[in-house]
Amino acid sequence: MTSPTSAPSPADEDHRLIKGLVVRTLLLDVLERDIRTLDTLLLKMPEVYILSLTRIQNQVLKEMLGLRKQMKNRGVKVLEETRGKDGIETVYLCRGYWQRFYMLWTFARNEVKKELSRHLQMDLTQI
Template sequence: MSKLDGNERWKSKMLLTEHVEQYEQRHASNEGKITTTEERTMIRDYILLPHMQKMVQRSIADVECSTNILKRLYLMAGQKILDLITKDLYRLRRELKKRNIKILTEEQSDLVIYHRYYCRGYEERFGMTREVMRSEISLQLTKYASELTTLLREYSKEMKGD
């Protein structure tokens, strides 16, 4: 909606149909190039998943060096979560490529980390603070742990014969 919509003075002005058509075409063509909320979520996840991958890999390496009696269980759980993260990252890469979205460089300005990306020919920036990244990573790791718990419960039911 423009500033002129609803202004009665402009209703009497004459517009050439070609100008109206050009205006409508320009706005119709821009709608497909603007990043949607779903795509922004995908970009955010694509940025966060490699960090999560490194964190889980480090955690697995720490557990391998430990003498904990539940070491094998922790390693199996960590490996399963790592597999889920890798699978999601692969799926995201495919989907972003299909939507013609390319994520490029990372730059830091003050407390915000920006990632440049191209979305259907337009260059944009996506920024997150470290605190937001930490909280999102925590939420997503909780989601993966919940998935693992669900898988364990299903396996347990199968073993019991329920």
Template sequence: MHRADSRDHMLVKSYILLPLILSAFERDSAIMSAHLRTPAPYLEALKIASSTATVDLRDVRQEMRTRGIKVYEQHRLKIGIEAKFICRGYHDRMLLLNDIIAAQAAIHMRRYLGLDISSYKSYEEQYQLKSKK
């Protein structure tokens, strides 16, 4: 058995972030439909983005099952979200700070909306890590 590796942590992080992104899209759709004169094009863009995020969440869940990962507890704290999970028999925890959640969610939301995110550095570039491919 092996402890969680970086891919496992990325899956857990996505498992936490994607429902937040979906909630934001849903909330924004309600606001736009109530306050815009012609909300249809914006709502369509949000619906497409939401559908793509939903598919990604399904894929993340499937990959987590395949890799033996299960998040069994999540807590909203003042500083962020703490998740406890089991990865191939080992208990682990992850703390995502609110600033990290906001920044990562904004990047993912831009990508789902079809906006250019090339100016944002990847995790590997930001921390000068060599990605395993």
């Protein structure tokens, strides 16, 4: 007889929520920079591209709101985010205990790329 699949441990779920929030924060930064860049280019219809990226920004903000709600329910609160030369460190409080989450820039870039491609409904394996 097989045992039922168990839910991830609380630490795994907390880690997933923090990672999701950090990745989406970085994605918002990328989108904002790209929107500003598109606005300076001599494109025929920049408003179409800008509107597309703005819609993604709004979707990401809604997702972040959902993540923050889950974090609040689980007693998780981000205290500090520090961007360094090699990566990004997030210090958070998890049900009274200080925790750290660190993500290297190479990993963060890949995660942001995956998240953006999901919003664009794009398969990165096709590139």
